[in-house]
Amino acid sequence: MASRPPTLKRKVLTARHEPEPVAYGQGRGGRPWRRLRDQILKRDGYLCQCVACKARPVPRVAHEVDHVRPVAEGGTDDPVNLQAINRDCHKAKTQAEALRGRKR
Numbered sequence: 001m002a003s004r005p006p007t008l009k010r011k012v013l014t015a016r017h018e019p020e021p022v023a024y025g026q027g028r029g030g031r032p033w034r035r036l037r038d039q040i041l042k043r044d045g046y047l048c049q050c051v052a053c054k055a056r057p058v059p060r061v062a063h064e065v066d067h068v069r070p071v072a073e074g075g076t077d078d079p080v081n082l083q084a085i086n087r088d089c090h091k092a093k094t095q096a097e098a099l100r101g102r103k104r
């Protein structure tokens with residue numbers, strides 16, 4: 001009996017794209033952050049603490065919590081480095097920070 005040629009079986013090794021594990025507890029979105037965020041919002045009376053709002057007669061309502069000194073610039077999650085901030089103010093501040101980061 002003639003031996004059969006080795007089968008050229010194609011290996012089924014399709015790379016599965018596993019979803020990236022969500023890093024809970026680190027940075028935004030984690031439960032510890034949410035608790036801290038609520039604490040800061042309460043502390044600041046749910047009012048935006050940004051420079052622009054402090055100069056206003058009536059500050060905007062805060063929806064978010066912002067790092068006074070950005071994490072990218074060495075800021076921490078310490079409550080002294082956190083302030084309640086309005087969504088739109090936050091957007092403007094983050095944009096300014098990104099621009100600053102790009103220049104460096």
Ligand SMILES: [Zn+2]
Pocket residue numbers: 048049050051052053054060085086089
């Ligand atoms: Zn503001």
